[in-house]
Amino acid sequence: MTQSHDAIIIGAGVIGVSIAFHLAERGLKPLILERKTVASGATGHSSGLVRMHYDLKAESELAFVSFSKYFTNWRERVGGECGFMRTGFLQIAKREHEDKLRGNVANQQRIGIKTSIITAGDVKKLAPDFLTDQFDFAAYEPDSGYADATLTTNSMLDSAKRNGATLTQNCEVTAIHTAGAHVTGVSTNQGDFSAPVIVNAAGTWAAHVARMANVSVPLETWTHDVAFLHRPPSLGTFPAVIDDTVNCYFRPEGSALILAAGEDESMRNEAPDAEDQTPTPNFLNNLIDNMVRRIPKIEESGLHSVHVGRDGLTPDQRPIFGAAGPAGFYLACGLSGTGFKISPAAGAGMSELILDGRSKTVDISPFRFERFAEGQLIKGEFEYGHIWK
Template identity: 35%
Template sequence: MSPAADVVIIGGGLEGTSAAWNLTRRGVTDVVVCERATVGSGGTGKSSGIVRCHYGVSSLAAMATSSLEVFENAAELLGTEIGFHQTGYVVGVGEPNVDALRTSLAAQRAVGVDTEEIDASAVATLWPAARLDDFAAFAWERRGGYGDAYSTAQAYAAAARRAGATVRQGCPVAQILVAGGRATGVRLADGSTIGAGTVVLAAGPWSVPLLAAHGLDLPITVHREEIVLIDPGVDLGVVPVLSDLVSLQYVRPEASGAILFGNSDLSVPSPADPDTYSNQATEACLERAAAKLSHRFPGLTGAGVTSCYAGCYDVTPDFNPVISASPIEGLIIAAGFSGHGFKISPAVGRLVADLVVDGHSHDPRIPASDFRFTRFAENDLLRSPHPYVGAGEMR
């Protein structure tokens, strides 16, 4: 095979480029990233970019809080700003979820998350336009906010290149090559091959057929999610991200002054083909957004839709990712992020680098076993011990 690399990464989105950058930080610089189109052109480019650590799964909370170091220090660590806005993050719940919120906050603090419970008067100061009377409790993360996933992937890729990695765009992978039960490289769509000591598969939903060719079932389904951008009609000032687990929506400010609306009700999936899905919100989505926003922000009578788009989640049965060695020696999987990939992407790259170099996680708060590929066949799904009634996927 010619050429060859120590590590070939399939996929140039957030997770693949973060893995490349983190590998170079571990001294592995003979890395080739194969991206079928351009860096960040898949699910990464459609991310709503929420940054939060509010997870009931402790390892995810730890990944999110450890990732903040990169978001907060991007200019130093990555060589450029990445569009991170540290507005803070509020999550509000109804009466049935108060105990789960408080128990989850304690567990989050145990792994280093800077979070606290605050009262309605504090939230009213943070979000003066919001109706709060149907909430029963709130949590606040001062270090939360939102960012630009596309810019972040570009920054990972550029930092990896400066350290010696190669990022090949317009380079689709057709096959993972395996000999004697071990991954030996990849075959590209043009028929050429790249040999590798290790292959990292980080291609989102496109990971599934590459594994299926070797008899491995990665249980990912593709869910289409719609985003609506709203002109509030007034200057809201600086407001935090709000995760509304009563109306099941999330809203965050845009730097332009607009509001980004996303749906948090994932109980009814919207299956899609990641190559052919519609990029427009449906009429039903627009009506749902209008109803939810009118309920939560009744004073914004002059608000109106400015634009909309859709993206796809690569969703596993437990809505948690696979970051794991596979049954094929030398093949690492990082896929199935279920809409959570941006906020944990720095930690994902570190964990992938740990698995490649040492075969285990170096952070005791983030056991690799939590994200193992085999958990689905074992019927041992990764679930929050503090689930929210009606919003389980929020964790």
């Protein structure tokens, strides 16, 4: 017998669960269908950076609402824990990007984000072990940091369940059904489920899922290697950093480890189902070579572990949030390697789009799906170029 629900969310990553959380808060009883287990996709491999520096105001707004209304207020707003750790955040910019850095920081300050331009000398005070001769300025967000993506997802899920959402794991959606011009439900390996609203939050599998509704989503799989290094005992304090001059990002992981990854090492177009946890052959050597240009003491660290995650990447490396194809069908995918930190606000915006016809908490309309067909790819106001080279 077909079970009926108010909405079906395909995918129990942080995006699908956030949408379910917000729909359930509004009184709906959504069903989340997950082909494996909660956070088994990109979410469970996320580096968890929570910062607001983007070269696009609309993304900074999503990150700011997520930061100020959720991550720093998690227990009251959501319940449970998200593991937010305030480390501060530095965006180190290439010398030729100084004007862009200033433009982006000014945009972010207008939004209300606590951020400012600081000099290389100021960076040295924050992180005494950094070499600071290859750049002049950085953007600094004193209150940003990182959170635990799996914990974040699980606590939103617990809250959604308390409000009537349900989750079925090991349940793969294999078909999407329509009647006339409207979605009616899905088939899965555990039977059929019906709902007037279906949200495709299937991460890097989203193009495959969209095809089930005759929607073609331009998405490639982005493969990202991440290393955990033992923190050298003599290494002083340092914040979370995205360092465009040495093409990597890194942050403290608790007190004993450092999480680090490259910006130019990502493989493209693996099958979404690739499960391989072997990093690209030169990943570690290149990462360490790059990092010692900023932190010479990294030479003293040892490798703790490496993991490989995969996310859906769109042509403009910005997310897709919006309606697509048959009535009642929505896309929340293509998070392009930066979707964790915006997940709370994105879920709020998607729930409002579904229930009220437009987002209110934060404007998600710039991320509409039609932009690809119209050739209107998103460009940042002060664009640095693609994040992932």
